[in-house]
Amino acid sequence: MEEAQVKEDFKTETNGTQMEEKETEDTQLEEKDSYLQTEVAPALIALHPFDQFIAVTVGSELRIFNLVKNCAISLADESKEMLHRDSIRAVRFSDSGKLLVSAGDDKLVKIWSAESWQCLCTVNSEKRVSAVAISKDEQYVCFADKFGVVWIVDLVGLAENQLIPEKKAVAIFGHYCSIITSLEFSPDGRFIVSADRDFKIRVSVFPKNPLKGVHEIQSFCLGHSEFVSCLTFVHNSDFPQGFLVSGSGDSTVCMWNVTSGSLLCTSDVGREANLSEKSHPAVTDLYATADGSLVAVAIQSLQGILLLSCDLSAKRLSTLKVVPVPGETFIPTRLGTTLSGNLLWMVTGASNLPGSKDSSFARIRAVSCFKKKSNDSDLEPRVLEDAEVPGGDQLLEKLQGSVSVESSVFSAAADALNAAMSSLLRKKQYSDEKRDFRKKTRNDKKFKQ
Numbered sequence: 092m093e094e095a096q097v098k099e100d101f102k103t104e105t106n107g108t109q110m111e112e113k114e115t116e117d118t119q120l121e122e123k124d125s126y127l128q129t130e131v132a133p134a135l136i137a138l139h140p141f142d143q144f145i146a147v148t149v150g151s152e153l154r155i156f157n158l159v160k161n162c163a164i165s166l167a168d169e170s171k172e173m174l175h176r177d178s179i180r181a182v183r184f185s186d187s188g189k190l191l192v193s194a195g196d197d198k199l200v201k202i203w204s205a206e207s208w209q210c211l212c213t214v215n216s217e218k219r220v221s222a223v224a225i226s227k228d229e230q231y232v233c234f235a236d237k238f239g240v241v242w243i244v245d246l247v248g249l250a251e252n253q254l255i256p257e258k259k260a261v262a263i264f265g266h267y268c269s270i271i272t273s274l275e276f277s278p279d280g281r282f283i284v285s286a287d288r289d290f291k292i293r294v295s296v297f298p299k300n301p302l303k304g305v306h307e308i309q310s311f312c313l314g315h316s317e318f319v320s321c322l323t324f325v326h327n328s329d330f331p332q333g334f335l336v337s338g339s340g341d342s343t344v345c346m347w348n349v350t351s352g353s354l355l356c357t358s359d360v361g362r363e364a365n366l367s368e369k370s371h372p373a374v375t376d377l378y379a380t381a382d383g384s385l386v387a388v389a390i391q392s393l394q395g396i397l398l399l400s401c402d403l404s405a406k407r408l409s410t411l412k413v414v415p416v417p418g419e420t421f422i423p424t425r426l427g428t429t430l431s432g433n434l435l436w437m438v439t440g441a442s443n444l445p446g447s448k449d450s451s452f453a454r455i456r457a458v459s460c461f462k463k464k465s466n467d468s469d470l471e472p473r474v475l476e477d478a479e480v481p482g483g484d485q486l487l488e489k490l491q492g493s494v495s496v497e498s499s500v501f502s503a504a505a506d507a508l509n510a511a512m513s514s515l516l517r518k519k520q521y522s523d524e525k526r527d528f529r530k531k532t533r534n535d536k537k538f539k540q
Contacts, residue, residue, distance in 0.1 A: 131511040132178035133424035134440030134453040139188045142429045147490040148179040149453045150442030156489045163489040168210040181223040194220035212255045227280035235271035263305040273322040278333050286319035288516045294349045310352030317341035318516040325383035330403045338374025355406040363410040364397050378426040389423040414472050420501040435461035441504040454496045
């Protein structure tokens with residue numbers, strides 16, 4: 092009798108252990124799947140301010156095209172680290188167009204000469220990089236990592252295009268373990284603005300010697316109910332400091348006074364674009380014209396862009412029109428334009444797409460007449476056909492990887508990018524049990540395959 096009871100107890104204990112192991116395994120797989128979703132990276136685009144070059148990133152590839160000479164650019168990197176090894180998450184030109192900075196998941200920040208197209212300097216980051224910004228005087232590069240720390244690198248010696256084998260970044264401020272999604276300098280260079288997944292926008296005074304730290308907070312811009320995804324400034328000669336414009340996962344675009352942190356205007360762009368509120372479409376990018384009169388908005392699920400008219404004197408944003416992309420499921424992942432504002436460039440695409448034979452792709456489109464005339468009715472933007480795009484087939488071949496792109500991958504890429512953004516940035520609600528498990532199994536490196 093006692094032997095039978097022991098066997099029964101052992102059987103019960105074994106079954107219980109197996110169930111616990113199965114639950115743990117399921118949870119680990121869930122955690123792994125969630126992590127892998129964030130590995131899908133959007134294609135990015137950056138425009139030289141004076142219409143000379145256009146840069147597109149797809150995964151770890153950085154592709155440059157010379158718009159003046161109508162030819163592809165070859166990059167030269169003499170550092171030990173050859174180009175990028177993992178997805179690029181940020182790319183931008185300096186205001187003068189002399190420098191390009193690229194950074195991403197390989198924890199490398201690369202500073203390129205936009206004249207020789209040599210890599211002047213490679214900076215190692217402790218964590219994956221999520222955003223970059225270049226100071227207005229081009230003396231500093233700032234970058235943010237996914238642990239909420241902002242770092243700075245001085246550019247002494249780079250002005251003469253001399254190669255500097257190694258530079259070390261200095262931490263200057265942080266967002267307390269919240270992923271920083273965007274970094275921008277104010278038009279007058281007085282402030283550096285940072286946004287994060289916890290709905291916050293921080294406006295910091297950029298000191299004369301930022302290497303000693305950025306300690307003075309000018310204001311916080313609080314009002315979004317979801318993660319802040321992107322930032323831009325609208326300004327002109329009458330309003331040189333301008334106003335901050337932010338996009339968010341709550342489907343809104345807001346205008347702010349950065350000095351006081353006060354909210355000036357809110358536009359519900361998801362509703363204005365007639366998108367389903369149930370899907371919670373996030374604003375993925377913003378781009379303003381040089382005169383601050385227009386803001387182009389890219390939104391999840393919107394096949395095209397939404398144009399907002401910006402009245403700086405009235406401190407107001409108003410919906411102008413939706414510019415659809417005909418003929419294909421083109422949902423822009425990033426936007427870009429130049430100081431001339433003649434064209435608004437758009438890219439859609441992704442890398443590391445799961446279950447697709449085309450794991451990485453990019454598609455380029457351009458919108459003409461992206462410049463406000465004397466009145467709103469004069470604005471007739473139009474998406475150019477491929478044959479009308481400057482650079483033609485040569486540009487498309489270089490930046491897309493091929494002249495034509497299979498339209499079947501567009502929807503899959505949009506779904507994967509939406510899932511990746513949601514997994515990375517939207518706040519998750521966990522039970523106490525699952526929260527304890529996450530703490531015990533926390534790991535900041537990639538899962539082993």
